[in-house]
Amino acid sequence: MWTYRSLIILFDLKSILNRLGPGLLYAGAAVGVSHLVQSTRAGASYGILMVIVVIAANLIKYPFFKAGPLYAAANKKSILDAFYLQGKWSMALFYLVTIGTMFAVQAAVTLITASVLASIFGWQLPLWQISAVILTLCGLLLLVGRYHLLDRIMKMVIILLTLTTVITLIASFFSSAASIAVHHDFDLSENADIFFLIALVGWMPAPLDISIWHSEWTLADQLDANQVKGKKESDFDFKVGYWGTTFLAAAFVALGAMILGGSGTELSSSGAVFAGQIINMYTSTLGDWSFLIVAIAAFTCMFSTTLTVLDAYPRVLRKAISLQYPKLEKASSFYNLLLLITILGALFVLIFQLDNMKQMVDFATSISFLTAPLLALLILIAARNSKEHVWSKLDYGIAYFGLAFLFCFSFYYLGIKFL
Secondary structure, eight states: OOOHHHHHHHHHHHHHHHHOSHHHHHHHHHSSIIIIIIIHHHHHHHOTTHHHHHHHHHHHHHHHHHHHHHHHHHHSSOHHHHHHHHOHHHHHHHHHHHHHHHHHHHHHHHHHHHHHHHHHHTOOSOHHHHHHHHHHHHHHHHHHHHHHHHHHHHHHHHHHHHHHHHHHHHHHHTOTTOOOOOOOOOOTTOHHHHHHHHHHHHTSSOOTHHHHHHHHHHHHHHHHHTSOOOHHHHHHHHHHHHHHHHHHHHHHHHHIIIIITTSOOOOOSSHHHHHHHHHHHHHHHHOGGGHHHHHHHHHHHHHHHHHHHHHHHHHHHHHHHHHHSGGGGGOHHHHHHHHHHHHHHHHHHHHHSOSOHHHHHHHHHHHHHHHHHHHHHHHHHHHHTOSSOOSOHHHHHHHHHHHHHHHHHHHHHHHHHHO
């Protein structure tokens, strides 16, 4: 029986959800490989203390992700407009980073999505074929609904993912078979550990490209809702998405440490086998009842990432090119062409580079880490040149520290990798 208090709670929840938009799209893009794969591997391999690394990575990158939506809210323009105003060198750097990473990133997230499906249903089809179906489905969804449908889907997906993750995490604490692995066998003198750290931080909480995407989604949200949101509303929306993904990353590290840590099972480099190991470890620890929960959480996590990433690359490339060639801005088919190119490029990578899931994921995340300082520099300049303040003094302090850290650690990585 419904009570007055129940109706008030539901009304408040609906009100909060109506205030959320691009922040949940950010969450949909961020929560994927970095959480289900890398965070789980971190907890399983190095223990619960990797939660500290995850939180530190989120803190260091915080101002750069914040700049995207707040710049759009403050200036009523995308942060890409700021890059354009910075000069040709800025746009050239943007194209270099984006085109150099987009196909590998799209291939990596689609591969994990296909791997989860293959594991859940026991499909023996080649993963690139399953990936082709997923990319086609995502492409059709985007062509039909564009931003409006994407916004609606992400709200349902992120809520479902959060609930299933929290349920699984709580159940793990009360499982007699689960124990928290606190070991920290990480060694800075070991190249393999350094390379994994780079891969983990590269997409933690997400590639810095998402700051640019978030800026575009903010403008699209205002156009879709036919209302202008101020910095306060955009900041609230951003923080819900950002710190929500931080919590989920820590939760996946904890699940990896509790369920997989110390089990003695070597995680497979095969996509479908790896997904099966993750799901089977959960169900063997928590009971067969948890299969549906874990399966839903894993699939929604990866499908949301695949969908949002597939929308983001054509969206930002169309905007960037139209800034230099304004006539293309009104060409609706231009987005469709870029969408097709993204799908075909990702499939090309999947067909010819599908030998090792772990290597593909680590390659994509490492490339994102190495390009992060360049994007961070562009974002820093944009924030400084904004007509209205988008960062506090604390944000600037964290940003300068984060920029120095990203550059120094990238050079360190390149040194041990090639020298």
